Amino acid sequence: MADHSGVSHGVARTSRERTAEQKLVETEKITKYRELEDEVRAAVVRNEYTPELFQLTSKLLRINPEYYTIWNVRRRSLISGLLSKRSAGSSPSKASPSTSPTATTTTPSAASSSSSSTATPPVPESSTAGKSSSTADEPAFPPSNPGDETAAAEQKDREILRLELDFTIPLLMKSPKCYWIWNYRLWILQQAIERLQVAVSRRIWEEELGLVEKMLNRDKRNFHAWGYRRHVVEQLESSSLAGASMVETEFEYTTKMIRQDLSNFSAWHRRSKLIPRLLDERHADDMVRKDFLDRELNFIREKLNVGPEDYSLWYYHQFLMLNLLNYVGHPTIAPTLTNDERAAYITREIDDIKDLLEDYPDYKLIYEALLDYTLSLCQVEGRKPDSSEKEQLIEWLRQLKRLDPMRDGRWTDLERDCGLLKLGFGKN
Amino acid sequence: MESLGDTLWDIVICGTGLQQSLLALSLSRTGKKILHIDPNEYYGGPDAAFSLQEAEAWVDRHASISSGVFRSASITKPEGSAGLSFSRAYSLALTPQLIHARSKLLSQLVSSRAYKQVEFLAVGSFFTFKPSTDPEQKPTLARVPSTREDVAFETTLSLKAKRGLMKFLKFVLDFEGETQLAVWQPHANSPFNEFLQQEFKMDAELQKYIITLTLSLDGQMSTRDGLAIIYRHLTSMGFFGPGFAAVYPKWGGISEIAQVACRAGAVGGAVYMLGTGIKSQEISDNDIELQLTSGDKVKTKLLVQADDKTEGTFSISRLTAIVASPLKGLFESVVEGAPLPAVSVTAFPAGALQTEAGESYEYPVYVVAHSSDTGECPAGQSILYLSALTTPHSQDVLKKALESFLESVGDKQIPQRLFELHYEQGRGSVESKASGLIFTLPNVSPSLAFDDAALDPIKTAWGVVMGEDASNTEYMAFPDREHADEEMSDE
Numbered sequence: 041m042a043d044h045s046g047v048s049h050g051v052a053r054t055s056r057e058r059t060a061e062q063k064l065v066e067t068e069k070i071t072k073y074r075e076l077e078d079e080v081r082a083a084v085v086r087n088e089y090t091p092e093l094f095q096l097t098s099k100l101l102r103i104n105p106e107y108y109t110i111w112n113v114r115r116r117s118l119i120s121g122l123l124s125k126r127s128a129g130s131s132p133s134k135a136s137p138s139t140s141p142t143a144t145t146t147t148p149s150a151a152s153s154s155s156s157s158t159a160t161p162p163v164p165e166s167s168t169a170g171k172s173s174s175t176a177d178e179p180a181f182p183p184s185n186p187g188d189e190t191a192a193a194e195q196k197d198r199e200i201l202r203l204e205l206d207f208t209i210p211l212l213m214k215s216p217k218c219y220w221i222w223n224y225r226l227w228i229l230q231q232a233i234e235r236l237q238v239a240v241s242r243r244i245w246e247e248e249l250g251l252v253e254k255m256l257n258r259d260k261r262n263f264h265a266w267g268y269r270r271h272v273v274e275q276l277e278s279s280s281l282a283g284a285s286m287v288e289t290e291f292e293y294t295t296k297m298i299r300q301d302l303s304n305f306s307a308w309h310r311r312s313k314l315i316p317r318l319l320d321e322r323h324a325d326d327m328v329r330k331d332f333l334d335r336e337l338n339f340i341r342e343k344l345n346v347g348p349e350d351y352s353l354w355y356y357h358q359f360l361m362l363n364l365l366n367y368v369g370h371p372t373i374a375p376t377l378t379n380d381e382r383a384a385y386i387t388r389e390i391d392d393i394k395d396l397l398e399d400y401p402d403y404k405l406i407y408e409a410l411l412d413y414t415l416s417l418c419q420v421e422g423r424k425p426d427s428s429e430k431e432q433l434i435e436w437l438r439q440l441k442r443l444d445p446m447r448d449g450r451w452t453d454l455e456r457d458c459g460l461l462k463l464g465f466g467k468n
Numbered sequence: 469m470e471s472l473g474d475t476l477w478d479i480v481i482c483g484t485g486l487q488q489s490l491l492a493l494s495l496s497r498t499g500k501k502i503l504h505i506d507p508n509e510y511y512g513g514p515d516a517a518f519s520l521q522e523a524e525a526w527v528d529r530h531a532s533i534s535s536g537v538f539r540s541a542s543i544t545k546p547e548g549s550a551g552l553s554f555s556r557a558y559s560l561a562l563t564p565q566l567i568h569a570r571s572k573l574l575s576q577l578v579s580s581r582a583y584k585q586v587e588f589l590a591v592g593s594f595f596t597f598k599p600s601t602d603p604e605q606k607p608t609l610a611r612v613p614s615t616r617e618d619v620a621f622e623t624t625l626s627l628k629a630k631r632g633l634m635k636f637l638k639f640v641l642d643f644e645g646e647t648q649l650a651v652w653q654p655h656a657n658s659p660f661n662e663f664l665q666q667e668f669k670m671d672a673e674l675q676k677y678i679i680t681l682t683l684s685l686d687g688q689m690s691t692r693d694g695l696a697i698i699y700r701h702l703t704s705m706g707f708f709g710p711g712f713a714a715v716y717p718k719w720g721g722i723s724e725i726a727q728v729a730c731r732a733g734a735v736g737g738a739v740y741m742l743g744t745g746i747k748s749q750e751i752s753d754n755d756i757e758l759q760l761t762s763g764d765k766v767k768t769k770l771l772v773q774a775d776d777k778t779e780g781t782f783s784i785s786r787l788t789a790i791v792a793s794p795l796k797g798l799f800e801s802v803v804e805g806a807p808l809p810a811v812s813v814t815a816f817p818a819g820a821l822q823t824e825a826g827e828s829y830e831y832p833v834y835v836v837a838h839s840s841d842t843g844e845c846p847a848g849q850s851i852l853y854l855s856a857l858t859t860p861h862s863q864d865v866l867k868k869a870l871e872s873f874l875e876s877v878g879d880k881q882i883p884q885r886l887f888e889l890h891y892e893q894g895r896g897s898v899e900s901k902a903s904g905l906i907f908t909l910p911n912v913s914p915s916l917a918f919d920d921a922a923l924d925p926i927k928t929a930w931g932v933v934m935g936e937d938a939s940n941t942e943y944m945a946f947p948d949r950e951h952a953d954e955e956m957s958d959e
Contacts, residue, residue, distance in 0.1 A: 296804045346634045
């Protein structure tokens with residue numbers, strides 16, 4: 041028999057109304073939550089950073105990962121007992137009262153500053169009851185010599201850090217944009233650099249890169265993920281992880297992302313930022329640089345050819361044009377081009393963009409680009425627009441007024457500034 | 469337990485092809501008394517998938533038949549069968565069809581919950597065969613671009629041609645809009661290629677790309693049909709994930725869906741009997757008495773069967789080849805984050821192939837390649853399903869196509885051909901027929917991509933069975949069964 045009770049179109053209906061029973065269930069949940077929270081806060085006030093407190097933070101954070109204070113409590117739990125004590129010679133603990141903030145206010149993209157501010161409150165070795173061994177059920181055996189002790193400590197730390205990373209994963213799946221979870225991950229990753237051998241921490245960071253890639257595949261234009269990726273790559277390139285430059289693979293990665301979606305503004309932006317270092321590391325001479333510029337212009341030309349409405353594509357084209365125009369005091373792709381060569385490049389671009397008008401007569405960004413670049417060409421050649429250019433400028437401004445009437449004032453201003461109104465060409 | 473003859477059945481369904489099986493699925497929660505029989509010893513009817521032994525037995529039955537859906541069946545083993553694995557390592561689909569992501573079939577499988585039993589694989593790139601212009605060079609396959617990104621990264625078309633292609637793709641995506649209708653409706657019934665040429669100035673090259681995407685077997689569809697088919701392809705692209713527009717069920721394609729549907733019918737209480745057909749029938753006012761080949765006599769209020777006669781001259785020639793190579797180049801994912809495809813399509817445009825006698829074959833030929841990920845052959849091998857409109861020379865042309873295709877994909881050596889199945893497949897009536905207590909489902913034309921039109925007669929049959937209840941029952945929409953996973957065990 042077909043049974044449709046409670047089900048509509050095969051999908052359970054989510055109701056906004058709550059029955060008395062549901063209200064009761066919710067009230068119980070709230071009470072339990074408050075009790076949990078009170079327990080945690082009480083322990084913090086008493087400075088009792090025990091493994092029990094640590095477990096309580098797990099419970100609380102699973103319910104509410106946005107409660108950033110509790111992430112701090114968790115950090116302190118780790119530092120004050122669960123993770124191994126750092127010996128006097130290693131990085132000094134910045135002693136300060138227990139209320140010192142850790143990375144609570146930074147976003148993942150600015151995370152590099154947060155990772156150095158892991159202020160650790162001083163905790164007396166012997167005081168708190170129940171403090172000691174690792175979260176795992178490891179027997180505490182007395183190490184026979186200092187070397188073993190360090191190795192054992194590192195092994196313990198490694199496991200704890202891995203468990204912490206695992207802990208955040210289901211939370212991330214549920215709340216992929218929660219800053220506090222990502223911050224905590226970064227803090228754990230930084231601990232890995234400080235506490236573990238280079239080979240081990242490097243592998244952990246490489247896995248992190250894999251995780252960011254998964255995030256970016258899910259949401260290609262996640263601006264925060266791109267920032268996070270940049271930070272991860274920076275660390276992987278740094279000496280603290282025995283790194284080498286990754287600029288080539290990063291550049292290739294932007295190509296892959298663009299292949300997936302032309303409109304990926306973040307990918308184009310990243311690409312533009314990588315180019316100066318890319319060319320430097322390739323020890324590119326003038327010919328190689330010119331060739332690179334030609335290829336990038338060709339690359340963007342093909343994209344504009346199919347996506348003239350797309351602002352991110354025009355943004356990148358402008359970036360390349362600025363390379364030709366704004367070369368004084370800026371690192372550019374081909375700094376030794378002569379003025380004539382620059383003019384030739386701009387002229388070619390203008391001609392190619394005019395071709396687009398054949399098939400795309402109604403995209404305002406095309407007219408804007410033609411306007412911009414024609415004026416730039418005149419600048420480069422140190423002259424004013426000639427009469428045929430003026431006619432074109434008037435026509436393009438006319439189109440812009442038609443396609444973008446909201447900015448009518450701007451187009452009129454431009455007409456005036458270019459001396460086009462006085463000549464009595466093109467009314468309205 | 470009651471014997472079959474004691475029950476007055478609500479419906480007897482004859483045949484377990486996709487259509488009859490979907491009917492059983494649609495009725496699986498009604499509690500109606502359903503007897504579902506099939507004269508074959510296997511599920512799937514014309515949509516079945518065969519092991520090598522089953523294929524050989526099937527060929528024996530169809531070698532000399534000159535009527536019915538299938539005829540002129542034969543098997544050849546051109547290079548000996550040294551590399552062939554055991555019979556059950558293969559699952560050769562008689563009617564291989566890919567299913568577009570936006571197909572109504574998939575949404576019905578979802579709403580009826582049957583989709584959980586099926587594993588879907590991605591259909592990847594579409595290629596057009598390009599003969600070599602230089603005798604020293606081998607022929608190549610050109611990937612057909614169907615997204616903006618594809619077009620931007622494609623390397624053989626000119627900028628101008630690409631703009632033309634983009635304009636067309638944009639036009640199709642909104643082909644039912646006012647401006648667009650004004651452009652194509654006057655030409656709705658004229659040939660699609662002419663429309664492409666006149667309205668979009670598409671040269672022969674670009675037209676070939678578009679025709680490939682239509683999977684049309686006679687290359688001559690109307691503008692209206694062409695636009696609808698391309699629209700289906702484009703809107704399906706990326707619908708389930710990046711990089712693919714269609715899916716293919718693992719373990720034999722449509723046959724797998726038919727089996728899953730029958731399983732659902734059985735869980736719902738229907739009685740299944742393979743190897744059982746109808747010997748004779750006696751129709752009275754309120755029921756039909758059927759004499760089954762099993763010796764049972766059953767009475768039913770309604771009989772649903774499929775049309776097994778073919779009408780008209782439309783017929784497809786098929787060549788199914790098992791090849792000793794994984795043909796990895798055909799199954800690459802082109803876009804980051806896309807699943808690895810298990811199926812790819814290559815079209816030989818009309819006029820690309822010649823018969824032995826040197827005559828040009830004026831229809832397209834399609835090669836649908838399946839990797840071992842489909843479960844249809846062992847790892848290290850692939851299956852090539854070739855199809856072409858039947859002419860006196862079509863089998864010849866298929867052989868040529870296979871040879872040229874293998875030449876273009878072979879790396880250093882031309883891949884070895886282990887087993888080849890040849891047959892012809894016809895189309896029956898397109899209309900369902902209801903005469904009194906017998907409902908005959910049409911034998912739908914075997915296209916290369918599943919056609920949603922095939923679903924309409926099934927709903928009509930469902931309506932006949934449901935009677936008055938049809939108006940207040942939603943079609944193919946069921947909640948999850950409790951303990952669903954425990955009940956449905958794999959066979």
